[in-house]
Amino acid sequence: MAEMLKKGAKVISKKGVNYLLGNDGKPQVFKPWLGDSFSFLYDCIMRKSIFPKKFGGNMGKHLDILCRELKDVHGKRVLELATGSGSAVNFLHTGNSYTGTDISPGLLTKAVNRFRSVGFDQAEFYVTDAECLPFEDASFDVCICILSLNFFDDLNKVLKEVKRVITTYSVFICAVPVPERNTLGSTIRGKIHSEEELMKIFSENGFTFERIPCENGSLLYFRAHKV
Numbered sequence: 001m002a003e004m005l006k007k008g009a010k011v012i013s014k015k016g017v018n019y020l021l022g023n024d025g026k027p028q029v030f031k032p033w034l035g036d037s038f039s040f041l042y043d044c045i046m047r048k049s050i051f052p053k054k055f056g057g058n059m060g061k062h063l064d065i066l067c068r069e070l071k072d073v074h075g076k077r078v079l080e081l082a083t084g085s086g087s088a089v090n091f092l093h094t095g096n097s098y099t100g101t102d103i104s105p106g107l108l109t110k111a112v113n114r115f116r117s118v119g120f121d122q123a124e125f126y127v128t129d130a131e132c133l134p135f136e137d138a139s140f141d142v143c144i145c146i147l148s149l150n151f152f153d154d155l156n157k158v159l160k161e162v163k164r165v166i167t168t169y170s171v172f173i174c175a176v177p178v179p180e181r182n183t184l185g186s187t188i189r190g191k192i193h194s195e196e197e198l199m200k201i202f203s204e205n206g207f208t209f210e211r212i213p214c215e216n217g218s219l220l221y222f223r224a225h226k227v
């Protein structure tokens, strides 16, 4: 799968996590995200606190929705933006070729172990910012971004990159909290966009936008295609 890397990109690998080398020959590092220092606690915090108390939703239901949405995705080249600790093993068939990306080496290290433990043979992991992906054009058939769009500084940049690295027929599947579904009125970190704003941003960046009909607290699930 390393052929997906942009020509000239250089990486070093540590414990299954790939680090891009900068012009100075040193591994690129990104501004720390809260989850990195808490990576060993991440899954427990998501299930017991974030889902019920922040999203007013349920993690089991979340995984069921994504399982349903991705059930026919087999043998595809799948890119995930913001892999976190690798929860995609819960809803992605092991027969896909998976490329996970995140700015957090700590969470990616967890993801490596999780993918290995379920026998996901074709999986690679890169420490990289979703705003600047180190992959060649049209390298992926499916892109997913779960619970993370709100953490990106510049969503327009991310969408331009996604558009570049997916093929014409690819699908981009996202789950993200939106304010109009936040009936608990909880404070959710990051830049929170309404469904209407997301539709506008996606449309301005050359994507269709289709809501996946389901309810799970403040979460909106949707799929997008390149126009």
Ligand SMILES: C[S@@+](CC[C@H](N)C(=O)[O-])C[C@H]1O[C@@H](n2cnc3c(N)ncnc32)[C@H](O)[C@@H]1O
Residues within 6 Å of the ligand: 033, 035, 081, 082, 083, 084, 085, 086, 087, 101, 102, 103, 104, 107, 128, 129, 130, 131, 145, 146, 147, 148, 151, 152, 153
């Ligand atoms: C709430 S977690 C979601 C992780 C995973 N997708 C899940 O469903 O459990 C948000 C993730 O976004 C990652 N992240 C934040 N900013 C990022 C960026 N600019 N590029 C890539 N990943 C980023 C964090 O490191 C963290 O793993």
